[in-house]
Amino acid sequence: MTRLRARRPRASRVVLSIVGIVVALIWLFPVYWMVNSSLLSNVVLTSTTPTFFPVGASFDNFASVIAGGTFLPALGMSVTIALVVVVVCLLFAFLAAVAISRFRFRGRTSFVLAILFVQMLPAEGLFIAQYKLMASVNLLNTVVGVSILYIGAVVPFTIWMLRGFVAGVPAELEEAAMVDGLSRTQAFLRxxxxxxxxxxxxSGVYAFLQAWNEFTIALVVLPGQGSQTLPLWLRGFIQSSASKAIDWGQVMAASTLVAIPVIVFFLFVQGRMTSGLVGGAVKG
Incomplete structure (x- = not known):
């Protein structure tokens, strides 16, 4: 009887593991298909027989995309905007989260409600005002202009996200450190x-993804051909391919190039990001 009870949990774990593996494979297949297609010629991709393995693979599609001369400027634009948004958002959101979690001041509740209200505003309803504002201060087609709009869109949720983490750290820890002779600032920093x-x-991952993948705001305030982010560049690349016969190998190579920086970024921060999201869910 005891052996049967022991076998049932093991069997259930095996079944759940198999289900998890199947779900992971289904989720990864589109990514694999994109990378696989980027290594094949357009003749192979347009044949009636699908090619599931990159037999005769080459990097010609990647070379053609990069040689077009528009990818690297768009990559530089996206990287610059994403870094500015992450740094500024974390700075302002961190200070605001500490203020609303550690201090009691007049207007605190109104400030928190304002954060929630901003998240409810539809982005599409602000496009005309955003375009006119950026045009009036000559910030169209600039890193500064689009970064300001991204920061305004990302900061509210980042504040709310960080608030849970700050509130989850007991203030008594700082008070104990202050008893040992540290100042309030030293206790907080240490x-x-x-x-x-x-x-x-x-929070930085969230801000990075929002800035990297955002399309609609960039479409409004970056109308110039020489100041495109990667999502805008990819759309233009597909449109230019559609004017002739679409080279799906190059389209997939372009999509892979857009996805590579995000994948590399996740590889560096995945451990911290997982513990941070779980911690925020528990503390929030």
Whole structure:
């Protein structure tokens, strides 16, 4: 009887593991198909027989995309915007999260409600105002202009996200450090700040993804051909291919090039990001 009870949990774990593997393979297949197609010629891709393995693979599609001369400027634009948004968002959101979690001040509740209200505003309803604002201060087609709009869109949720982490660290830890002779600032930087590292990483990942993948705001405030982010560049690349026979190998290679920086970024921060998201879910 005891053996049967022991076997049932093991069997259920095996079944759940198999289901998890199947789901992971289904989720990964589109990514694999994109990379596989980017290594094949357009003749192979347009044949009636699908090619599931990159037999006779080459990097010609990647070379053709990069040789077009528009990918690298778009990559530089996206990287610059994403870095500016991440740094500024984390700075402002961190200070705001500390303020609303550690201090009681007049207007605190109104500030928190304003954060939630901003998240409810539809982005599409602000496009005309955003375009006119950026045009009036000559910030169309600039990193500064689009970064300001991205920061305004990302900061509210980042504040709310970091608030959960700051509130989850007991203030008594800082008070104990202050009893030992540290100032309030020293206690916060030495005791509390290291415990917030997972939250900062998780919030930084969120800000990075929002800035990297955003399309509609960039479409409005970056109308110039020489100041495109990668999503805009990819759309233009597909449109230019559609004017002739679409070279799906080059389209897949372009899509892979857009996805590679995100994958590399995730490989560096995945450990901290996972612990940060779980911690925020528990503490929030």
């Amino acid at each position: 005791i509390t700040f290291p415990l917030l590292a997972p939250g900062l990483v998780a």
